[in-house]
Amino acid sequence: MSRAAAAGLCVIAGSGVLPLHVARAAATAGRPVFVAALSGSADPALFEGLEVEQFGLGQLGGLKQALARRGVVDVVMIGGIVRPGLSDIRPDLGLVRHLPALAGAFRKGDDGLLSAIVAIFEEQGLRVVSALDVAPELAAREPGPLGRVVAEGQARAAIDGGLDLIGALSRFDVGQCVVVEEGRPVAIEGAEGTDAMLARVAEMRRTKRLTREGRGVLIKAPKLGQEMRVDVPTIGPATVRHVADAGLAGIAIRVGQVLVAERAETVRLADQAGVFIEAVP
Amino acid sequence: MSRAAAAGLCVIAGSGVLPLHVARAAATAGRPVFVAALSGSADPALFEGLEVEQFGLGQLGGLKQALARRGVVDVVMIGGIVRPGLSDIRPDLGLVRHLPALAGAFRKGDDGLLSAIVAIFEEQGLRVVSALDVAPELAAREPGPLGRVVAEGQARAAIDGGLDLIGALSRFDVGQCVVVEEGRPVAIEGAEGTDAMLARVAEMRRTKRLTREGRGVLIKAPKLGQEMRVDVPTIGPATVRHVADAGLAGIAIRVGQVLVAERAETVRLADQAGVFIEAVP
Numbered sequence: 001m002s003r004a005a006a007a008g009l010c011v012i013a014g015s016g017v018l019p020l021h022v023a024r025a026a027a028t029a030g031r032p033v034f035v036a037a038l039s040g041s042a043d044p045a046l047f048e049g050l051e052v053e054q055f056g057l058g059q060l061g062g063l064k065q066a067l068a069r070r071g072v073v074d075v076v077m078i079g080g081i082v083r084p085g086l087s088d089i090r091p092d093l094g095l096v097r098h099l100p101a102l103a104g105a106f107r108k109g110d111d112g113l114l115s116a117i118v119a120i121f122e123e124q125g126l127r128v129v130s131a132l133d134v135a136p137e138l139a140a141r142e143p144g145p146l147g148r149v150v151a152e153g154q155a156r157a158a159i160d161g162g163l164d165l166i167g168a169l170s171r172f173d174v175g176q177c178v179v180v181e182e183g184r185p186v187a188i189e190g191a192e193g194t195d196a197m198l199a200r201v202a203e204m205r206r207t208k209r210l211t212r213e214g215r216g217v218l219i220k221a222p223k224l225g226q227e228m229r230v231d232v233p234t235i236g237p238a239t240v241r242h243v244a245d246a247g248l249a250g251i252a253i254r255v256g257q258v259l260v261a262e263r264a265e266t267v268r269l270a271d272q273a274g275v276f277i278e279a280v281p
Numbered sequence: 282m283s284r285a286a287a288a289g290l291c292v293i294a295g296s297g298v299l300p301l302h303v304a305r306a307a308a309t310a311g312r313p314v315f316v317a318a319l320s321g322s323a324d325p326a327l328f329e330g331l332e333v334e335q336f337g338l339g340q341l342g343g344l345k346q347a348l349a350r351r352g353v354v355d356v357v358m359i360g361g362i363v364r365p366g367l368s369d370i371r372p373d374l375g376l377v378r379h380l381p382a383l384a385g386a387f388r389k390g391d392d393g394l395l396s397a398i399v400a401i402f403e404e405q406g407l408r409v410v411s412a413l414d415v416a417p418e419l420a421a422r423e424p425g426p427l428g429r430v431v432a433e434g435q436a437r438a439a440i441d442g443g444l445d446l447i448g449a450l451s452r453f454d455v456g457q458c459v460v461v462e463e464g465r466p467v468a469i470e471g472a473e474g475t476d477a478m479l480a481r482v483a484e485m486r487r488t489k490r491l492t493r494e495g496r497g498v499l500i501k502a503p504k505l506g507q508e509m510r511v512d513v514p515t516i517g518p519a520t521v522r523h524v525a526d527a528g529l530a531g532i533a534i535r536v537g538q539v540l541v542a543e544r545a546e547t548v549r550l551a552d553q554a555g556v557f558i559e560a561v562p
Contacts, residue, residue, distance in 0.1 A: 173466070183454065
């Protein structure tokens with residue numbers, strides 16, 4: 001085992017099962033893992049068998065001490081968290097002096113906020129790493145279909161169009177997700193999130209604003225320069241369910257850059273629904 | 282009266298009151314006006330005092346004859362129409378030979394479909410003109426506020442960001458409308474339409490995904506190369522109501538390029554709600 005593999009890792013866990021998968025991947029690789037479960041987002045009980053402690057959103061000082069005691073430098077942030085208001089954060093003494101920077105970042109949108117959080121962690125001597133570095137096996141590692149359903153000609157054109165559109169959007173602080181159908185973008189993710197965007201496509205299908213089922217594609221890829229350490233695009237079983245409800249043909253994800261949560265279940269559901277999941281270069 | 286001003290005009294009317302305003306503007310300018318009210322979209326009774334006849338979506342031959350009888354060459358298409366399925370169109374003999382072109386265009390999204398319709402009309406020897414050419418007074422004619430509320434510093438930055446984003450989107454067949462708030466795009470219009478997009482912003486406000494009321498701006502402008510003859514961006518009283526419900530500060534429209542339906546009522550509602558409507562260069 002290499003020295004790097006044996007270095008401790010702190011998983012700062014938001015909601016969902018993805019933090020557990022990342023923590024397990026690191027533990028399997030031989031790293032001592034310490035889980036910091038964020039109050040209100042992560043359920044500590046989920047991490048049975050791993051060392052876990054609960055922290056509030058403002059407890060930077062407390063977390064820093066816990067990591068110093070364990071000699072842990074690497075930190076990975078993973079899982080869902082509802083964008084808090086500044087007033088939702090109860091800062092401890094460790095965080096208090098960073099509040100002005102944080103308050104400024106809050107006005108700058110998600111990108112600005114996440115960059116500020118990374119900067120604050122790094123000022124503490126911690127190193128923020130991407131979940132994809134810790135557990136690259138959670139992404140698709142080579143181009144091609146993940147399940148049995150394959151993207152054909154028209155879907156391929158939609159995928160190219162979607163990647164092109166995500167590229168054009170990349171200098172804006174906006175989502176990494178679009179739906180392209182019959183040559184045109186029918187939905188672009190803003191602040192509402194992927195699930196809400198897919199619900200909208202399903203609604204347009206019901207109201208006949210979109211008429212041709214089984215032709216659209218959900219395309220998800222990080223934008224250029226995306227802060228992959230704290231904001232990794234992710235799909236999972238719920239994505240497949242929503243894609244099927246929206247009458248889409250499939251999902252395209254960028255190779256190596258999109259996490260697939262609960263992969264076996266995600267692929268099983270996709271196969272069952274006749275929906276493709278295709279990793280693209 | 283100039284010769285051009287006296288030439289007849291056919292207003293192909295979809296839903297809403299905008300067709301009536303355009304028809305009245307042309308009539309006031311001294312042009313003989315013939316209204317072709319689209320079945321299922323326009324109510325012929327609305328056009329009292331003007332010459333009006335009802336046509337189905339597929340009655341190109343019938344319309345052509347009606348125009349030839351009157352010596353009318355100029356045609357303006359205006360008002361809402363739900364994007365029909367190809368099977369919703371009952372073609373008459375005049376349209377039938379254009380069906381292959383139309384069927385191809387249907388697969389190309391709105392831009393392709395509208396361009397194909399313009400091409401078919403022009404093949405008949407008709408001339409498709411923009412509602413903004415017929416009634417330029419329906420757009421804001423110079424930069425500045427339309428009502429009493431004025432956009433301030435932060436809103437101006439949002440407006441610049443929104444116009445920049447619409448520019449980046451302009452080579453895609455997608456909406457002409459975004460909401461920018463606190464430095465980031467929070468909603469981008471796809472196939473759902475402006476009203477649905479604003480309803481989404483209101484929903485994100487209710488669920489606290491967007492927290493700071495009175496800072497966002499709806500920006501509406503045609504994309505580069507937009508087919509302005511058949512697809513003019515429009516705002517009206519309903520837009521103001523939805524903008525207020527969404528907790529936005531105001532609306533920015535591109536000077537001379539966005540129709541303001543029922544302008545007096547639109548501005549009155551905006552003043553009442555404390556919402557600005559600003560025409561920008």
